[in-house]
Amino acid sequence: MITNFEKSDKMIARAQELIPGGGHTYSKGLDQSPKLGPKLIERGKGCYVWDVDGNKYLDWAMGLTAVNLGHAYKPVLDAVRAELLKGSNFQCPSPIESELAEYFISQVPGAEMVKFAKNGSTVTTAALKLARAYTGRKYIAYCSDHGFFSYDDWYIGKKPNNAGVPQEVADLSLTFRYNDIKSVEELFAKYPGQIAGVILEPMEFDYPQDNFLHQLRDLCKKNGTVFILDEMITGFRLGYPGAHAALGVQADLTTWGKGVANGFSCCMLAGRKDIMNLGGINHDKERVFLISTTHGAETHSLAAAMATIKAVKENNLVERNIKMGEALRKGLEDGIKAAGLSEYLTVKGHPCWLLMQFRDAKKEFSDGFKTLVMQEAVKHGLLFRGTFVFSLAHGGKELQKTIRIFRKIFKTYKAAIKAGGYEGFLVGEPVKPVFRKFN
Numbered sequence: 432m433i434t435n436f437e438k439s440d441k442m443i444a445r446a447q448e449l450i451p452g453g454g455h456t457y458s459k460g461l462d463q464s465p466k467l468g469p470k471l472i473e474r475g476k477g478c479y480v481w482d483v484d485g486n487k488y489l490d491w492a493m494g495l496t497a498v499n500l501g502h503a504y505k506p507v508l509d510a511v512r513a514e515l516l517k518g519s520n521f522q523c524p525s526p527i528e529s530e531l532a533e534y535f536i537s538q539v540p541g542a543e544m545v546k547f548a549k550n551g552s553t554v555t556t557a558a559l560k561l562a563r564a565y566t567g568r569k570y571i572a573y574c575s576d577h578g579f580f581s582y583d584d585w586y587i588g589k590k591p592n593n594a595g596v597p598q599e600v601a602d603l604s605l606t607f608r609y610n611d612i613k614s615v616e617e618l619f620a621k622y623p624g625q626i627a628g629v630i631l632e633p634m635e636f637d638y639p640q641d642n643f644l645h646q647l648r649d650l651c652k653k654n655g656t657v658f659i660l661d662e663m664i665t666g667f668r669l670g671y672p673g674a675h676a677a678l679g680v681q682a683d684l685t686t687w688g689k690g691v692a693n694g695f696s697c698c699m700l701a702g703r704k705d706i707m708n709l710g711g712i713n714h715d716k717e718r719v720f721l722i723s724t725t726h727g728a729e730t731h732s733l734a735a736a737m738a739t740i741k742a743v744k745e746n747n748l749v750e751r752n753i754k755m756g757e758a759l760r761k762g763l764e765d766g767i768k769a770a771g772l773s774e775y776l777t778v779k780g781h782p783c784w785l786l787m788q789f790r791d792a793k794k795e796f797s798d799g800f801k802t803l804v805m806q807e808a809v810k811h812g813l814l815f816r817g818t819f820v821f822s823l824a825h826g827g828k829e830l831q832k833t834i835r836i837f838r839k840i841f842k843t844y845k846a847a848i849k850a851g852g853y854e855g856f857l858v859g860e861p862v863k864p865v866f867r868k869f870n
């Protein structure tokens with residue numbers, strides 16, 4: 432039973448004095464973790480991680496979905512080491528930039544050109560900039576049902592914690608709902624000829640219904656709007672090369688990141704040449720100052736990307752994980768049913784990225800109950816944050832262990848439901864939404 436977080440608690444308190452937020456994405460914040468849980472992870476190997484107190488966890492979070500082969504996956508590390516020995520940044524582009532571009536384009540239908548960056552926010556923002564330049568329009572529209580696209584103003588401007596974003600900038604972003612084509616039609620009717628680009632994930636935890644993606648693509652085409660699919664999480668995870676391929680739809684531009692470099696910092700903006708090349712220096716149109724960053728093509732990260740994509744392909748990772756995910760879903764659902772919790776706990780989504788949803792005694796969604804499950808998972812050595820993120824390192828043994836542990840967690844959940852709430856069972860506060868106005 433894991434109960435000691437002494438060093439973790441001390442170190443995170445210090446980190447918060449030194450670093451706003453205590454880390455480098457709000458998704459890793461202290462307010463996203465149960466009180467009885469690890470706050471700092473020291474190392475990982477395969478699908479296991481160790482916190483600073485030496486506790487070992489079976490990892491179902493996998494670096495916010497950025498690690499799809501396993502922590503410290505040897506073929507990726509070997510490629511990185513080999514590249515590192517050559518130096519990492521030069522005055523001219525390095526050959527590996529074109530090598531990776533060539534390979535990426537060969538794997539991704541619809542990618543005629545590609546640009547690399549370090550962060551997902553950089554590439555999604557760049558996609559919208561291109562859309563604006565290509566169309567000469569100012570509005571963009573994003574799907575409000577999807578979790579996150581960027582920390583940049585166009586996205587955060589519409590969130591409760593939008594301090595620092597001028598209202599005029601926020602007003603240029605419009606939102607629509609997933610699987611609600613009417614909500615998109617209404618935008619096009621209200622802003623005729625004014626929407627530059629539409630961005631969404633191909634799917635998050637809901638599958639497209641009634642050909643939603645195809646209808647959206649057609650609407651964009653009809654209205655001269657750039658259709659952008661964000662494959663940050665879904666790319667090289669829900670399908671090969673991405674969810675859009677599995678769902679049979681092609682976008683004008685796509686953005687990639689968490690599935691492409693096994694945790695190293697490499698993201699991609701890819702798509703139609705006539706749009707992408709506006710960022711080039713070999714045309715006579717007005718120039719777009721696209722992505723221009725000193726560190727964007729850091730060579731060892733590109734080597735990591737090349738080795739990762741090859742490993743995903745060679746290991747048939749998507750097919751493998753679909754089977755694993757289906758088995759996990761069945762094991763969890765059987766456990767939920769056996770515990771008589773079907774009205775309170777549900778598992779949904781693509782088998783490669785399953786979401787568990789938590790309801791309270793009144794059958795309303797509950798962060799308190801979610802946190803209780805996270806806390807109980809930690810006790811039994813699982814790092815679980817609401818979704819199940821597979822890697823190549825997760826095997827049958829881990830699957831069985833997880834199902835076994837969740838059966839124990841379900842007993843506690845049942846007791847909390849019977850007691851009328853999580854309060855008597857959870858130590859500390861429930862996790863909080865990342866998007867909130869005040870701490």
Ligand SMILES: Cc1ncc(COP(=O)(O)O)c(C=O)c1O
Nearest residue numbers: 550551552579580581661663664
């Ligand atoms: C779908 C999606 N798009 C974009 C981003 C932004 O990526 P980054 O955190 O690398 O800036 C994220 C990150 O959570 C994401 O999940």
